[in-house]
Amino acid sequence: MSNDPSAPLATAAVTPKAAYHHGDLRAQLIAAVRELVETHGPDGFSVAEAARRAGVSSAAPYKHFKDRHEILRGVVSEAMDRLRAAMEEGAAHHPYGSLEAVAAVGLAYVAFAKTEPGVFRLVFGLTEGHENAPDLLAKGEGCFGVVVQAVAACLGLPPGDPDVQRRAYMLWSFVHGHSFLTIDMKHKVASAEINDWDYLMGIGRAILAASRDGAALPR
Template identity: 65%
Template sequence: MSDQTPPRSSYHHGDLRAQLIDAVRDLVETHGPDGFSVAEAARRAGVSSAAPYKHFRDRPALLRAVASEGMDRLRSAMEAARASHPPGSIAAIAAIGQAYVDFARSGPGVFRLVFGLTEGHEEDPHLEEKGFGCFAVVLQAVAAVLGKSLDDPMVQSRAYTLWTCVHGHSFLIIDRKTKGKFEMADEWGFLMQVTASIIGAE
């Protein structure tokens, strides 16, 4: 990529914000949430080091924007996975879990950012709402299988149990803790088994 700043027309009209988010996402995957600078993100986007501050107040705000975009992609992937199986089926729930694991595996840096204690993250209502939006996909699928409302305690409990199981599995994978004897050949079979066990447990 050229180090020269591109013509104004290439990064105005809202393009720069998206370009910076893409640049930071790549840097987070390479260096982690704490291993990049705004100046480096600006260089990758082909703009001056001052340009990002026209769209983001500071470095934490830029990180929160990357986390927000990541949550949007995660929710879309979960919804698409659910829709690929019959409504109210165990497979629809397992597919949501598979999408979650695949998201973590394909972008571990952003996955850690989304669920980590990034500065200001825990106090951001916008991110909190998006996080619940992802969980709502699981709630809806569980409610459909059990034939109950979203606020039913059984739906809430089993959806949460499924979420924590898949979440933990995802972190074990990206932390490379499943290599060797814990490495599974049939992840889909595992997710189906876990889902059936949790949904069917009394």
């Protein structure tokens, strides 16, 4: 692994057909759709093409998914698992409770967006039915929980503390916005080059340093 903290975390290569086993068809279809979403967008792929890439008949996907929307929901669910794991791994590479650990959580988030912009957009664009999908809601809360845990450790406060929750939300908002601006290339309107690690450390320092020094942010 690179020693450069600004280097994006690597993601597993998608080789659905080579890795295909009948007992893991669901996972292989999700991997195939991930590739197609990156290439053609969530509206530009066919279930038949996903099945072809997985090496199965066009009818096979419907043994695991009732329709196209459910396949996309499966892609979102799997992506959220990988995003959370990457965020946790990022924090684990730095001392517990350090500002660097907080920044590394954000770096993993940005790296995921850069590496899989189509899937990243899908995760936050596929809102239809989320209120009826407690599993996806729970996974979203789990991802935010990684931010909360890192912030709580940095501030030396319990995760449920209102100040921790508020500051974690501020950090997530900055990182989320930066991720979308980056993949949409809108960051180029800035006159200065933005280094992700420096940006994340700066934002973390600005939002968390006041509490660490004993002061409180305005409510």
